[in-house]
Amino acid sequence: MSQAVPGAGRALAARSGLRRNKVPEVTVHFWIIKVLCTTVGESAADLLDEKAGLGLTGASVLMSALLAVVLVVQFRSGAHRPGVYWLAVALVSVVGTLISDNLTDDMGVPLVTSTAVFAIVLAVVFVVWYRRERTLSIHHIDTTGRESFYWPAVLFTFALGTAAGDLVSERMALGHGLSAVLFAAAIAAVAIAHCALDLDAVWSFWIAYVLTSPLGASFGDYLSQPTGDGGLALGTVVTGTLFLAVILGLVVHLPVTRRDAAEPEHPDIR
Template identity: 35%
Template sequence: MTLRHTTAETFSKVPEVTLIFWILKIAATTLGETAGDAVSMSMNLGYLVGTAIFASLFLVAVIAQIKAKAFHPFIYWTTIIATTTVGTTLADFADRSLGIGYAGGTTLLFALLMASLFVWHRTMGSVSVDTVNTPKAEMFYWVTIMFSQTLGTALGDWTAGTAGLGYTGGAVVFSILLAAVAFAYYRTAISRTILFWAAFILTRPLGAVVGDFLDKPLASGGLALSRYTASAALMVFIVICMVLLPQKAAKSAH
């Protein structure tokens, strides 16, 4: 192993994209939905205040992530959870408080996500997670993730609500789409970077509809669990996974 290879691996601060990565991503996005709703709805703080709270947590987490000298699973997944909670309240604020509806919110957030990826690619030459090994690339990475999480929330709500599929139907749709992405990964020559971001985006609406399924009333097709109970259970599950299934840092591109 060359010195250059070792150094690149040492300073990579994102995890390998493995099965446990996707399990934790779905759990984190589901937690983001239940925790975001707990603050904005159960605590009656509203979407704007909830967004301000989680945006502050997101900023602190991103700073900690960027300042870290190596990959730390707890810091990384705390930042992911922060992006998904702020994504939940921000999407709800755009969809409902701004009055543009799920379709308008989804369209706006999709445009912002595409703009983020475009600027990132024009600036750094790649949007592959293998190149996230500098503070500048990390900033693009986390801004893009925040937009993808927010888009996923709006898309999940749109599918379950406006499209009339319900929470179970929405979960089935996004599970099928994720299976199609997995098939494309193993059976086609489609860019791995494109497939990664497609899967990353699709896991968020899956988490959104699963989160809504857990805490929405029985009359609305949910399980009527307490948002606090669901959030606590998901947090315990995430911590157990991190402890029992250690992750390695991704190998950086040279």
């Protein structure tokens, strides 16, 4: 059996006009890293706000600037680069969490209101994206236009997930552990609906993508918060560092296995 020559696929794609997807394939690794990024984002937002003394505004400005730099690198990449992509997702997680926290803590916006607003904004992004590109599939994030819709959608899924997670765990008094179980059950229900009831694959993905944000946040809070608040009292530093180490291990491993690499798409395929 012949082996592929490194770089040959990319060169062939360039010569034949094939387009390379800029985001990873949806695998078990994808969902694990996504949930962990949410937890790291929640921990990092708390650390920057409280421990570093930046406050929500200072932390938001700093992390938004870093996110902008990484997104420039991401947009200029000719293909999916796991390190750049997941760094962008982690930073989006932090910024999305800070946006939600700013509305709730600094501006006094009720969680019910912010959750509804983020849901509406996300729906608008999806509507405009679909009207422009005729697809919401992450298997075809292969043009600058589609990627320009993809990242705002990801940002508002994180913001929505943070607000919804806080609403369920705090305002509904379910606690962090029970909230995590509830969101995990909701994701399982989406998976069952997709497999057994033929729920559309694109909508199944995006619904699950939103739900992984409050799942990760609730799980992270359960590990980090004091026992008096229903947590395990590991602290945000320990929790964030532990999860970040797992993320780094998986991201370093992915280029070796190539399990998250998508095949290039033909320019006529939507």
